[in-house]
Amino acid sequence: xxxxxxxxxxAGGAGFxxxxxxxxxxxxxxxVTVLDNFHTGSRATLAGLEGDRLSVVDHDVCxxxxxxxxxxxxxxxxxxxxxxxADPLQTWRTSVFGSANLVEMAQRHGARIVQASTSEVYxxxxxxxxxxxxxxxxxxxxxxxxxxxxxxxxxxxxxxxxREKNVDVRIARLFNTYGPGMAINDGxxxxxxxxxxxxxxxxxxxxxxxxxxxxCYVSDTVNGLLALAAGRGLQGQVFNIGNPDERSVLEIAxxxxxxxxxxxxxRREPAAIDDPRRRCPDISRARQRxxxxxxxxxxxxxxxxxxxxxxxxxxxxx
Ligand SMILES: NC(=O)c1ccc[n+]([C@@H]2O[C@H](COP(=O)([O-])OP(=O)(O)OC[C@H]3O[C@@H](n4cnc5c(N)ncnc54)[C@H](O)[C@@H]3O)[C@@H](O)[C@H]2O)c1
Numbered sequence: 001x002x003x004x005x006x007x008x009x010x011a012g013g014a015g016f017x018x019x020x021x022x023x024x025x026x027x028x029x030x031x032v033t034v035l036d037n038f039h040t041g042s043r044a045t046l047a048g049l050e051g052d053r054l055s056v057v058d059h060d061v062c063x064x065x066x067x068x069x070x071x072x073x074x075x076x077x078x079x080x081x082x083x084x085x086a087d088p089l090q091t092w093r094t095s096v097f098g099s100a101n102l103v104e105m106a107q108r109h110g111a112r113i114v115q116a117s118t119s120e121v122y123x124x125x126x127x128x129x130x131x132x133x134x135x136x137x138x139x140x141x142x143x144x145x146x147x148x149x150x151x152x153x154x155x156x157x158x159x160x161x162x163r164e165k166n167v168d169v170r171i172a173r174l175f176n177t178y179g180p181g182m183a184i185n186d187g188x189x190x191x192x193x194x195x196x197x198x199x200x201x202x203x204x205x206x207x208x209x210x211x212x213x214x215x216c217y218v219s220d221t222v223n224g225l226l227a228l229a230a231g232r233g234l235q236g237q238v239f240n241i242g243n244p245d246e247r248s249v250l251e252i253a254x255x256x257x258x259x260x261x262x263x264x265x266x267r268r269e270p271a272a273i274d275d276p277r278r279r280c281p282d283i284s285r286a287r288q289r290x291x292x293x294x295x296x297x298x299x300x301x302x303x304x305x306x307x308x309x310x311x312x313x314x315x316x317x318x
Contacts, residue, residue, distance in 0.1 A: 001071065001112070001230045004029035009069045011061050011102055012076030014041030016182050017116070017174075020222050021073065022046060026053055033067060035059045039090075040078045045181065061098030062090075065105060071229060072106045072113040074099055077151075079118070081144065081272065082187030088146035095150030096157070103161045103169065112168040114229045115158050119175040119242060120148040124276040129246075131282040132173070132238045142274040155238070162236040169235060170228050175242025175281050179218030179301060180308030184317050190215060190302070193253055194309045197260040207271030209250035214280045216243035217301035220294035227290040234289065242281035243294040259302050 003025055013022045013034030018041060025032050031053050034046065037060040046056060059065060061076045077094050078084040084091040099115060106113040122130045123138030138148045155171055162169040178190040186192075193203050224241035228234060247255075253266055286292045 003230070006030050006070045007033070007068060008071045008073065009033050009035060009067055009102075009105075011035045011072065011074045011098070012041065012116075014038060014043060014045045014056065015075060016045075016079070016186070017177060017218060017221060018075045019045035019181050020179070020218050021075070021225060022049065022054065024222055024226060033057060033069070035061060035065070035076065037061075040080070040083050040183065061101055062093045064101050066108065067105060069106070069109050069111045072102050072111055073116070073225065073229065074102050074113065075116045077116075077147070080187040081147070084147040085143055088143070091146040092150045095147070096153045099154035100157050103158050103167060107161065107165055107167045112170070112229070112235075113158065114225060115154060115169065115171045116225070117155055117171050117173045117238075118147070118151050119173055119240070119279055119281065120144065121152050121155065121173060122276075122279075123148060124274065125278060128278055129244060129280040129282040130240070132240055132285055139274050144274045159236060171238040172225055172228050172241045173238065174221060175216055175240065175279065176213050177216050177218050177221040179305055181218070182305070184309070184312065189213065189249060189252060190256075190305065191309070193256040194260070194306055195313070197256050197262040197264055198306070198310055198313055200262065200264060202265040202267040203253045203256070204269055205249060205253060205266050206269050207249075207275065208268075209253065209266075210248050211271075211275060212246045212248050212278045212280065213252070214243050214246045215252070215298060215301070216241070216294055217296035220296055224286060224290065224292050227292045231290055237289070239286045239290065240281040240283050241286060241292070242283065243298075244280055244283055245298055246278070246280040247298065255299065255302060256306070259299070259306055
């Protein structure tokens, strides 16, 4: 798919990933409608972009809607545990009812839909690294279940819409993404460490810090989403989009201290309930079928992220 003049609905487009994605779609000549209820996103994310080819609609995707479109990209859902656990019922409704509303809209208009799912569908994995064929190890009763199980249920509904109704559904399981523009109060590890280091505060490490994550720079994640949206013959398929450069939380803390030039201490807090011990994507499928792989090294991505946070904090952002 060439995006020029395509009518593209980006649900959750006022959020962190959405802001970067919408910019790229507009650069490629798309006509974009952002649907967002500004729960964790903000109109400021899209400042300066609104015009002939971008409109922003205040809409909660839990409510049905109808809008002519060629492609729907569903990013709507808070992604940070702090935010998605603050209102678990709304998180579950957004994941499940929101995704159902969007895929039904895509069906009515013969549009394609790309769903932002998550590595959290693998839960606390017993298999490492995680390939798309792995079924996962997820608690359906814990405090993270609203998000993890909500995203799993959404995958089920969308893939049934593909099998039963022939809707062109594509699923991206995003792994931890970071970069400029993350909310200052996002609450995830990279932004927490960067904000704390720049403010001269101790870095909060949950658990013993040996748990691992794999961090993907936001432009790489957006490239993966665009490759999935544009590719031919990918309907009904699921892809890991993430960076296999696995690091412990302690390594990230050390790197942030070095790159910010801040000699702050580390402060230990108990591990979060159901926090995964290890997380690393197997991206063989994305390499082969999308021709995609991340390009930005962690150190380079962190430098760009730190520069952005430094600028915003200096300008008084909170
Ligand atoms: N960023 C990551 O590391 C990561 C990792 C895995 C999956 N994802 C997925 O990618 C998507 C985007 O993540 P993000 O980091 O940009 O998160 P974000 O919280 O910055 O953005 C989510 C956007 O969705 C909007 N939203 C939430 N509920 C809504 C609703 N009911 N109706 C309409 N809009 C709603 C928010 O206001 C926000 O603008 C999410 O679906 C998330 O689950 C992100």
